[in-house]
Amino acid sequence: MIDGFIALYIFMLAAFVGHEVIGRVPVILHTPLMSGSNFVHGIVLVGAMVALGRADTTLELSIGFIGVALAAGNAVGGYVVTERMLEMFKSSKGDKK
Amino acid sequence: MTDVISVRGLIEASYFLAAILFIFGLKRMSSPTTARTGIVWAGAGMVVATLITFLYPGMQNYGLMTVAIALGGILAWISGKRVAMTDMPQMIALYNGMGGGAAAAIAAVELFGGEDHGMTFGVLAVLGGLIGAVSFSGSLIAFAKLQGLMKSTVRFKGQQVFNLLLLVGTLAVAGYIAVAHAGISIVTVFFVLALILGITMTLPIGGADMPVVISLYNALTGLAVAFEGFVLQNAAMIIAGTVVGAAGSLLTQLMAKAMNRSLANVLFSGFGDTAAAAAG
Numbered sequence: 001m002i003d004g005f006i007a008l009y010i011f012m013l014a015a016f017v018g019h020e021v022i023g024r025v026p027v028i029l030h031t032p033l034m035s036g037s038n039f040v041h042g043i044v045l046v047g048a049m050v051a052l053g054r055a056d057t058t059l060e061l062s063i064g065f066i067g068v069a070l071a072a073g074n075a076v077g078g079y080v081v082t083e084r085m086l087e088m089f090k091s092s093k094g095d096k097k
Numbered sequence: 098m099t100d101v102i103s104v105r106g107l108i109e110a111s112y113f114l115a116a117i118l119f120i121f122g123l124k125r126m127s128s129p130t131t132a133r134t135g136i137v138w139a140g141a142g143m144v145v146a147t148l149i150t151f152l153y154p155g156m157q158n159y160g161l162m163t164v165a166i167a168l169g170g171i172l173a174w175i176s177g178k179r180v181a182m183t184d185m186p187q188m189i190a191l192y193n194g195m196g197g198g199a200a201a202a203i204a205a206v207e208l209f210g211g212e213d214h215g216m217t218f219g220v221l222a223v224l225g226g227l228i229g230a231v232s233f234s235g236s237l238i239a240f241a242k243l244q245g246l247m248k249s250t251v252r253f254k255g256q257q258v259f260n261l262l263l264l265v266g267t268l269a270v271a272g273y274i275a276v277a278h279a280g281i282s283i284v285t286v287f288f289v290l291a292l293i294l295g296i297t298m299t300l301p302i303g304g305a306d307m308p309v310v311i312s313l314y315n316a317l318t319g320l321a322v323a324f325e326g327f328v329l330q331n332a333a334m335i336i337a338g339t340v341v342g343a344a345g346s347l348l349t350q351l352m353a354k355a356m357n358r359s360l361a362n363v364l365f366s367g368f369g370d371t372a373a374a375a376a377g
């Protein structure tokens with residue numbers, strides 16, 4: 001389905017998007033943006049779920065379970081932390097608008 | 098049969114939507130006025146992608162899956178809400194390490210499962226596993242250092258040579274696994290080596306430089322997620338992972354530049370530690 005050059009094209013275009021999307025980010029947003037992109041790779045949860053869903057042996061089940069738990073931690077923790085950071089951001093910025 | 102095809106279409110459409118939401122979310126997060134809504138957009142994409150994955154055809158172990166999500170999610174929720182604002186960087190490191198660990202776990206399940214995907218998938222699975230495992234243990238060290246669990250900076254003579262040899266050794270084992278159909282013991286050795294590499298790479302770096310290092314591991318986790326996305330044929334993981342990999346790499350350079358340092362300087366000199374010691 002996704003293989004060979006199609007995969008390479010997706011990879012290349014997505015890399016450009018990632019580069020462009022944060023092209024001129026101000027220094028104050030460095031840490032929140034790092035946290036935000038940390039949340040986005042929490043999508044690994046989807047893959048961990050599929051891996052656990054296909055697991056058969058005890059070994060695979062244990063690793064899959066750990067994988068899903070870690071990925072869920074990445075996604076939820078990443079969201080909570082980013083949201084708190086950006087919330088603080090707004091209260092100091094809100095008066096100027 | 099038609100039923101399976103339409104479910105498949107629904108899943109792919111949802112992943113497509115999630116990818117769009119992630120990219121727009123990141124775009125909004127890069128401007129001060131729209132930053133707050135950005136995380137909400139990305140969060141919506143994550144919810145859509147996660148919920149639709151329960152419909153993935155041919156899956157079992159739903160009970161275990163739900164327990165794992167609840168366990169990881171609730172612990173992260175509580176820790177994320179409770180942590181003090183000043184302790185945010187190490188929490189990012191911790192959650193990032195968890196993502197890297199998850200990518201390594203996917204690689205481990207695929208490699209232990211012993212299904213032969215062919216050479217390309219073998220290489221991508223092993224590479225993703227290597228990067229994910231390094232990011233996992235490295236991020237945990239970064240967390241421990243910033244949290245104050247680890248006070249001293251460990252350095253020994255010839256550490257960089259040791260790291261280089263360890264990297265070469267790990268890559269050699271990785272190459273063997275990707276080409277030959279390696280058994281459980283060799284795959285285990287590979288993951289142990291990768292985890293040690295992450296630790297020894299991060300140990301000599303001083304606390305003042307940690308934000309740059311965390312950003313680097315963040316980019317690496319993104320890359321690992323993208324590689325495992327190729328292995329699992331999952332477009333959402335490929336796109337989100339690659340976008341984070343590229344954005345994270347650029348961000349790492351910007352952060353290093355803001356400190357008037359080059360990335361190589363941060364990684365290999367241990368300068369930040371002496372500077373921090375002199376300042377404090």
